[in-house]
Structures are given as C-alpha cells and as structure tokens.
Amino acid sequence: MSDPTEEPESVGTWAKRYYFANRSAVDAVLRQHGIGSTQWAVLYELAARGPITQRELGRALHVEKASLSGVVSTLVRKGLVDQAPSTADQRQRIVQLTGAGQAAWDSLPDPFAEVRATALAGIAPGDLATAVDVLRRATEQVENHHFGD
Structure with missing residues (x-):
C-alpha cells in the first residue's frame, strides 16, 4: 500500500x-x-462589529500586526476607514468605517x-x-x- x-x-x-x-x-x-480579499475582510468585520481596536481586528481576522497595519493604512488612504486613538487607552487605535466605507461596503x-x-x-x-x-x-x-x- x-x-x-x-x-x-x-x-x-x-x-x-x-x-x-x-x-x-x-x-x-x-x-x-479595487480591493483585495484582506481589505474585504477588514470591511466585513467593521461593517458587522462597528468600531473596534486594531488589535481586536487583527485577532478576529488572524492577521499579523504588521500586515494588518498596511491593509488599514491602505483603506485609510482610500477614505474607506478612519483610525483614531482610543479614548480608553491612547496606545490603542480604533478603526471604523467612514461614510464612504459604508457606501462601498453596501455596494460590494x-x-x-x-x-x-x-x-x-x-x-x-x-x-x-x-x-x-x-x-x-x-x-x-x-x-x-x-x-x-
């Protein structure tokens, strides 16, 4: 055999x-x-969960910190995502869809x-x-x- x-x-x-x-x-x-599968996954999570810390987003998607950082930066440049310091912990970044991001998500x-x-x-x-x-x-x-x- x-x-x-x-x-x-x-x-x-x-x-x-x-x-x-x-x-x-x-x-x-x-x-x-005009987007890739990891960008789609980020938009999906943000549309489903709302604002989330970048750390939580990485855990949810099983994406390494450095890779996720690049994807989020690209989505910020495209105007689809906003990134801001957390009010609870300034070291954390909160990621959320912009109005354009929600519209893009709705059309995908x-x-x-x-x-x-x-x-x-x-x-x-x-x-x-x-x-x-x-x-x-x-x-x-x-x-x-x-x-x-």
Missing part, C-alpha cells in the same frame, strides 16, 4: 488546491472593485457566495455534507493531537 501523503489524489492535496483556486477566484471578483458583492455557487454547482448536497464532515473531522483530529510529545 502506498503512502497517502505522497499521492497526488489525497484529500489534503485537493483541499489545498480548492483553497488556492477559491482564493484566486475571490481575488478576481474583488479586483473589479459577496465574492464568496459567487465563487461558492460556481464551485459547488451540480454537486449533490449529501456529497457536500460528506466532504465537510471529512475535512472537519480530519482538521479536529490534527488540531487535538499532540505531535512531538
């Missing part, structure tokens, strides 16, 4: 390929609106819905449920296993 980690048809290989294909398609949809499509509709067209709901279950269980097993102990 061959090693499944070396097979080109492994679950991990296809999960990774789907992730990259999906991300590329989402970026193509958003490029038409959900790129994930568009890509998902294309990607999953014609796939039976039971097959999708099985795929989700397999990937969820595999992920949980890896996350809960203590490698190197």
Whole structure:
C-alpha cells in the first residue's frame, strides 16, 4: 500500500488546491472593485462589529500586526476607514468605517457566495455534507493531537 501523503489524489492535496483556486477566484471578483480579499475582510468585520481596536481586528481576522497595519493604512488612504486613538487607552487605535466605507461596503458583492455557487454547482448536497464532515473531522483530529510529545 502506498503512502497517502505522497499521492497526488489525497484529500489534503485537493483541499489545498480548492483553497488556492477559491482564493484566486475571490481575488478576481474583488479586483473589479479595487480591493483585495484582506481589505474585504477588514470591511466585513467593521461593517458587522462597528468600531473596534486594531488589535481586536487583527485577532478576529488572524492577521499579523504588521500586515494588518498596511491593509488599514491602505483603506485609510482610500477614505474607506478612519483610525483614531482610543479614548480608553491612547496606545490603542480604533478603526471604523467612514461614510464612504459604508457606501462601498453596501455596494460590494459577496465574492464568496459567487465563487461558492460556481464551485459547488451540480454537486449533490449529501456529497457536500460528506466532504465537510471529512475535512472537519480530519482538521479536529490534527488540531487535538499532540505531535512531538
């Protein structure tokens, strides 16, 4: 029996390929609106949560401080986001949508819905449920296993 980690048809290989294909398609949809996927994610969080500290925003998006700083700076230059010192802690920056940012958000499509509709067209709901279950269980097993102990 061959090693499944070396097979080109492994679950991990296809999960990774789907992730990259999906991300590329989402970026193509958003490029038409002049923003990238991380910028979209920042706008999404701000539209959903309102003003938030930049630290909390980074945690919510799982984005490193330096990367997020560049994204927020770009959105500030575009006039979509405001950044101001927190009144509670001057070391913290509060990030929020501007009026133009809210208008831009309201006009943006959900790129994930568009890509998902294309990607999953014609796939039976039971097959999708099985795929989700397999990937969820595999992920949980890896996350809960203590490698190197």
